[in-house]
Amino acid sequence: MDIKDIIKPENLVYDKSKLQIDTIMHYCPGCTHGVVHKILAEVIDEMGIQERTIGVSPVGCAVFAYNYIDIDWQQAAHGRAPAVATGIARTNPDKIVFTYQGDGDLASIGAAEILHACNRGENMVVIFINNAIYGMTGGQMAPTTLLGQRTSTSPGGRNVELNGHPLKITEMIAMLPGVHYVTRQSAHTASTVRKCKKAIRKAFENVMAKKGTSFIEVVSTCNSGWKMTPVGANTWMEENMFPVYVPGELKDNDKQVPSEKN
Amino acid sequence: MGELRLMKGNEVLAEAAIRCGCDGYFGYPITPQSEVMETLMELQPWETTGMVVLQAESEVASINMVYGAAATGKKVMTSSSSPGVSLMMEGISYIAGAELPCLVVNVQRGGPGLGTIQPSQADYNQAVKGGGHGDYRLITLAPASVQEMHDFVDLAFNLAFKYRNPAMILTDGALGQMMEKVELADFKPRWTREEIQEISGSWATTGKTASRERNVVTSLEMDPGKMEQNNLRFQEKFKAIQENEVRYETFMCEDAEYVLVAFGTSSRICQKAIELGRAKGIKVGLLRPITLWPFPSEVIASMTCRVKGFLSVEMSAGQMVDDVKLAVFNSGCTVPVEYFGRMGGILPSPNEVIEALESKLINR
Numbered sequence: 001m002d003i004k005d006i007i008k009p010e011n012l013v014y015d016k017s018k019l020q021i022d023t024i025m026h027y028c029p030g031c032t033h034g035v036v037h038k039i040l041a042e043v044i045d046e047m048g049i050q051e052r053t054i055g056v057s058p059v060g061c062a063v064f065a066y067n068y069i070d071i072d073w074q075q076a077a078h079g080r081a082p083a084v085a086t087g088i089a090r091t092n093p094d095k096i097v098f099t100y101q102g103d104g105d106l107a108s109i110g111a112a113e114i115l116h117a118c119n120r121g122e123n124m125v126v127i128f129i130n131n132a133i134y135g136m137t138g139g140q141m142a143p144t145t146l147l148g149q150r151t152s153t154s155p156g157g158r159n160v161e162l163n164g165h166p167l168k169i170t171e172m173i174a175m176l177p178g179v180h181y182v183t184r185q186s187a188h189t190a191s192t193v194r195k196c197k198k199a200i201r202k203a204f205e206n207v208m209a210k211k212g213t214s215f216i217e218v219v220s221t222c223n224s225g226w227k228m229t230p231v232g233a234n235t236w237m238e239e240n241m242f243p244v245y246v247p248g249e250l251k252d253n254d255k256q257v258p259s260e261k262n
Numbered sequence: 263m264g265e266l267r268l269m270k271g272n273e274v275l276a277e278a279a280i281r282c283g284c285d286g287y288f289g290y291p292i293t294p295q296s297e298v299m300e301t302l303m304e305l306q307p308w309e310t311t312g313m314v315v316l317q318a319e320s321e322v323a324s325i326n327m328v329y330g331a332a333a334t335g336k337k338v339m340t341s342s343s344s345p346g347v348s349l350m351m352e353g354i355s356y357i358a359g360a361e362l363p364c365l366v367v368n369v370q371r372g373g374p375g376l377g378t379i380q381p382s383q384a385d386y387n388q389a390v391k392g393g394g395h396g397d398y399r400l401i402t403l404a405p406a407s408v409q410e411m412h413d414f415v416d417l418a419f420n421l422a423f424k425y426r427n428p429a430m431i432l433t434d435g436a437l438g439q440m441m442e443k444v445e446l447a448d449f450k451p452r453w454t455r456e457e458i459q460e461i462s463g464s465w466a467t468t469g470k471t472a473s474r475e476r477n478v479v480t481s482l483e484m485d486p487g488k489m490e491q492n493n494l495r496f497q498e499k500f501k502a503i504q505e506n507e508v509r510y511e512t513f514m515c516e517d518a519e520y521v522l523v524a525f526g527t528s529s530r531i532c533q534k535a536i537e538l539g540r541a542k543g544i545k546v547g548l549l550r551p552i553t554l555w556p557f558p559s560e561v562i563a564s565m566t567c568r569v570k571g572f573l574s575v576e577m578s579a580g581q582m583v584d585d586v587k588l589a590v591f592n593s594g595c596t597v598p599v600e601y602f603g604r605m606g607g608i609l610p611s612p613n614e615v616i617e618a619l620e621s622k623l624i625n626r
Contacts, residue, residue: 051469056330057480066478072467074333075480077356080326083318087330088467090314091286091338095469113326116319 017045019070026064030230032129032220033061035187037068039197040100040127043204044071053096054088056081058105061135065100079110082117085124096207098125104134107143107169114173121178121212125203128170128215130245131222139225143167146240151225166244170217174250180206181214182250186242188221188234211253219245265446271411272297272438274446275341275367275431278415280307283450285336286314288327290346293379294435295369298341311452321346325353325366332362333479335458335466337419341367343435344385345376347393354428355394358496359481361465363422365415366400367431369438372607380607381435381527383577389432390555390585397493399500401429401507402554404525408442410552416447421507423461425499432554434577436527436609509552510561514540518547520623521565523586524575525551528603528610532575535615546619557585563593571623575615576603598623 019041027033044053050071057065059078066073076084081099089097106114106128114126133151134140140153144166148157158166174182181203185196196218203214219241223233269277275298279287289299299317307313314331318324324340331338342350347368357364368389372382389402401421403414411433418429453461458468470476483489514536515521524532529550539546549565551558562572572590574583580601587599602618604610 051471054334054467054469063482066476066480070470070476072470072476073478073480074330074467075360075478075482076329077326077352080322080329080353083323083326084330084333086316086318086323087286087288087327087332087338088334090316090327091331091336092334095334112319113323116323 017041019045019050021068021070023067027061028224030221030223030233031061032131032187032218035193036127036129036196036218037065039187039193039200041069043197043201044069047201047204049096049204049208052094053098054092056085056088056097056099058099058101060102060105062100062102062129063136079105079108080113081105082110082113082122082126086117086120086122089123093123096204097123098127098204100127101129102135103128103130103132103142103144107167111169114169115176118173118179118213118215119176121180123207123210123212125200125207126213126215127200128217129220130217131220131225132166132241133222133225135222135225143169144245146244168245170215170245170250173215178212179215179251180212180253184217184219184245184247184250186219186237186247188237217245219247263445264448267444267446268441269408269444270297270439270441271408271433272369273301274408274412274444275415276301276305277446278412279339280305280311280313281447281449282416282419283311283337283452284313284339284419285452286316286331286338287340288316288318288324288338289340290318290321290324290342292343292346294371294381294438295341295343295367297438298367311449313452321349322353325350325357328364329353329357329360329362332357332364333360333467335462335468337423337453339365339367341369343369343371344373344382347385347388351388351394354400355392355396355398356481357428358392358394358398358400359396360479361426362428362479363419363426364428365418365422365431366428367433370432370434372605378607379435381577381609382605382607383434383526383528384579384581384605385432386554386576386578386581389430390557398496399427399503399555401425401427401503403429403431404552404554405431405433405437406526406529406550408437408440408444411437412444412446425503427499427503432526434527504556507553508556508558508560510558511550511552512561513548513550515547515549515565517545519545519570520547520619521569521572522546522548522575522615522619523551523562523572523582524548525554525582528575528577531610531612532615535612538612539616539619542616544616544619544624554582557589559585559589559592562586562589566590566593566597567595569597571598571600573619573623574599574601575610576601577605577609578603579605598626
């Protein structure tokens with residue numbers, strides 16, 4: 001049987017989104033970014049909003065997000081993506097804007113920008129990739145690095161007296177009245193990928209309905225930075241990251257009765 | 263004749279922005295320019311022209327909001343004063359690197375640091391040399407009246423879009439707070455979606471359609487060969503700006519033996535100083551650069567062989583004087599170039615200027 005006899009529309013169980021660009025993968029094998037990029041491309045494609053969507057890429061490994069998804073993109077200075085997205089969204093209310101940021105970008109250098117953009121309830125999606133390390137610069141300590149976690153700038157493990165505690169910025173974001181939807185996901189198994197996609201789709205639908213900010217943390221792995229195998233990194237994430245960054249919904253204004261809305 | 267009004271320089275910046283079809287203003291309060299945003303909030307242009315006005319959480323955020331909006335082809339601006347403009351330098355460098363048009367207004371106050379809230383011109387070097395990291399230039403306009411504060415808003419946007427480069431209005435607290443008669447321009451409508459497409463569609467992030475490749479606005483290029491090409495392209499652009507956009511004004515220079523070089527507030531002080539000097543029989547004139555970058559080097563060079571000296575009069579420790587010296591050096595003739603100025607928010611007086619001219623150049 002020839003391969004052409006097998007690849008027929010009626011046999012198709014999976015297809016790559018047409019918004020995924022064939023580009024040389026710069027992410028390490030095992031990295032979560034590739035999976036989340038794929039989900040994003042699928043959601044934008046399935047919702048038919050390619051012409052309305054503008055992405056804002058960060059500084060960090062995902063600076064090159066614009067090489068992977070076939071939409072218009074802006075590249076922001078380190079941590080400033082929420083301010084850039086504010087500028088886009090305010091002057092282009094017909095557009096659907098999202099930022100894609102890592103933990104160093106969002107929770108350290110860009111802490112002010114994300115808090116204030118969320119506090120204003122900017123009509124945008126925030127994708128927050130939390131892998132507890134600076135990947136691009138070679139594995140330095142991040143604001144979300146766990147206590148005891150070894151990085152190149154915390155070689156003896158993160159120490160409270162020296163470095164303070166891991167910053168649970170997503171919990172802080174969830175407290176802000178302007179934020180409509182806050183959820184913490186992962187994307188390391190088939191079922192979590194499906195759940196994560198559902199959450200991202202919901203976030204984009206919220207922005208289409210002009211409900212304010214929708215914030216999705218994806219607890220992620222950086223097996224290169226963590227010096228682990230991809231499988232080992234997934235296990236380490238489940239055992240060490242999940243107890244601190246507990247997956248689940250933190251806030252959904254759709255599910256609250258109006259009097260409970262903050 | 264347009265509508266005449268008595269207005270503060272800061273207020274007229276706001277009025278001019280609305281009238282020239284500006285799409286958005288993002289700013290953060292700082293003395294002595296807070297009236298810009300206050301006036302906009304009072305006028306509520308979002309109800310009339312549709313212009314967006316937003317108070318950001320910091321100058322860092324406001325310049326990045328400008329980046330985001332400018333990258334969609336919108337005509338957007340921010341304003342601040344010296345310490346705030348220092349905070350914006352990162353964003354301005356990115357804007358220059360991504361080749362985005364926008365307007366930044368610096369209503370200068372004395373520095374360094376928190377300095378003073380009184381007027382100053384000590385951010386000259388920051389403005390004309392780029393200010394942030396990397397090889398770039400800002401088209402820098404220096405108004406000397408409330409009327410020019412008004413006129414240069416539209417001019418700055420035109421130049422910014424013509425060259426896809428950030429433009430700066432470099433003014434100071436005196437001009438910002440001063441009230442003068444001003445003739446207001448008629449209202450120009452904001453650009454339509456079609457006009458934005460026409461003007462900036464080839465690069466702006468207006469939403470990827472089937473008819474074009476995706477537009478990516480970035481200052482990043484990992485390939486050093488390509489990054490050098492980008493820089494060479496920027497330099498070509500800066501050369502074209504230098505060739506085409508120099509603006510200046512001369513006052514009583516025809517028979518002048520001595521030329522004062524001054525911009526903005528200090529140029530107005532020099533006009534009075536020239537009256538005093540002429541009354542004493544000193545043949546003195548004024549060259550007022552209107553564009554600080556591109557600097558009117560050629561006009562200085564053309565004067566060099568027929569004058570006895572230049573005095574750069576500044577509200578700083580002597581920054582522009584270096585550019586005057588460079589212009590004289592390149593002219594082939596040798597004449598003395600001296601500096602006089604006051605700092606820290608103090609304005610030079612006309613008498614002090616003439617005394618400095620006499621002691622530093624005439625009786626040297």
